[in-house]
Amino acid sequence: MATSVETNSILRAFACKECEDLTMDDCFGCRNKHIFCGDCAGDLDFVCNFDNCNQVLKIIANPLEKMVQNTSVVCKFSENGCTWNFKAKDMANHLEECNFAPYNCVGRKLNMFLCSWKGLKKDAIEHFKESHSNFGNCFPFTHKSFFKINFSNKINLKGFHLINAFNKDFCFCCQSDSTKKEVNVMIYLMGRKTTAKKYLLSFEIYTTENYFKKVTFVQPIFSDADDEDEIKSNGINVSENILKQFVVDDKLHYRLRIVKKEFKPRTESASSENEVRKPERKQGKNFEMAKKMNNPFLRG
């Protein structure tokens, strides 16, 4: 679609040399920076006719679009309170993470439970603490965090926790599937994608009789701004085979740690960590992934 240019001389520099219109569609240019719209370039057999230039016309980045993309804009949610100000081309990335964007309850986001709350992203954690205290308090994260999941062969069960680690809020969900006889675990950061990439989840299941009989899964952590399907598909799947060995009295004991990627375990804990590498246990794709990611717990 072309727009007529009357007086604006800056815009005129971007107008087609043939029809003098501005186009937001395909744009062609010659090496002497003469610009043509797609229609005219085609009519001219892609040879510049301006001022006997005769240079070949090649497709170029639309200069108007470039100008618009580099223009400073305010966030679409500024009336909700967002004060961000950035280039138009960065808008899409920001909107995924904007704290002032409309947001559903975190439980609903991952299909954990029904809740009709709708507010702003920045208030989602507060809402959760106020309205869903039945899931337990947000637990401050320590390196001695041991928990258990109720597991049943008969019904599906769900668990949800807020975790505050490194002064950031993480959502941790576990679901047991009685039909597939497996437990799924996932975690995400309430925050920016780039921040989430700095952390790993270490999820160890063990037996109460012998802590050193254990399986450790290590997973990347995603952010709530990431694609939901991606968060789900990167969850940890504890298979029936492993559950058989670890569920005692309908309970699966686990230890949860969120670690910074550069975290290095202290040497005195090395012997217990070595247990993880015992070869006789079947390790799933999570284990393989952990090795690939140069996981600090599995370092030899």
Ligand SMILES: [Zn+2]
């Ligand atoms: Zn034209």
Ligand SMILES: [Zn+2]
């Ligand atoms: Zn030319």
Ligand SMILES: [Zn+2]
């Ligand atoms: Zn914003």
Ligand SMILES: [Zn+2]
């Ligand atoms: Zn809710």
